[in-house]
Amino acid sequence: QKEVEQNSGPLSVPEGAIASLNCTYSDRGSQSFFWYRQYSGKSPELIMSIYSNGDKEDGRFTAQLNKASQYVSLLIRDSQPSDSATYLCAVIYGGSQGNLIFGKGTKLSVKP
């Protein structure tokens, strides 16, 4: 059973702080890893994609991948109230048709 695990939260951080979101996955054959942000009532929006071990930075967002530990994380620096949303970790497993396996999502709340 291919699984993606996330802490459902809610994760509450003050404005300006760093929010740290974590995700683990079960299949070592995974190739592609994504973080999506979903606001209530809206469809998911791609925030970050990462494919190799290490860090990938894009603005206030940093994705970290550790394939040996089967772990992927998302750091949000200088968190803003507008970052409040559900963050979905998603994985594409090797040999699949490319369908995303989602975690249940972590709800982030950034308090002003």
Next chain:
Amino acid sequence: GAVVSQHPSRVICKSGTSVKIECRSLDFQATTMFWYRQFPKQSLMLMATSNEGSKATYEQGVEKDKFLINHASLTLSTLTVTSAHPEDSSFYICSARDMGGVQETQYFGPGTRLLVL
């Protein structure tokens, strides 16, 4: 990022009618698109995988005769909810697989909110 559109964004229909939802990749070709359904406060649920030029692959429990999928071109997939009933009311979202870059990425459309009266 790449853009995926959906049409209509919102539809209200009477019970027993059919509703067609279009999903288009606007600036890339997508041999594979995916259809999801999301009920309020629940996770995305994959309904089917749509492959250009071939039959869709449906997830367990999804009725292929009720949810007709056609992927006639590299930029368009359609989902038709046939004989819709109130329990089909949901948020339907498509995603498109972009294989044109160095690595693959998937982008979601904005979703279609269906209300069946």
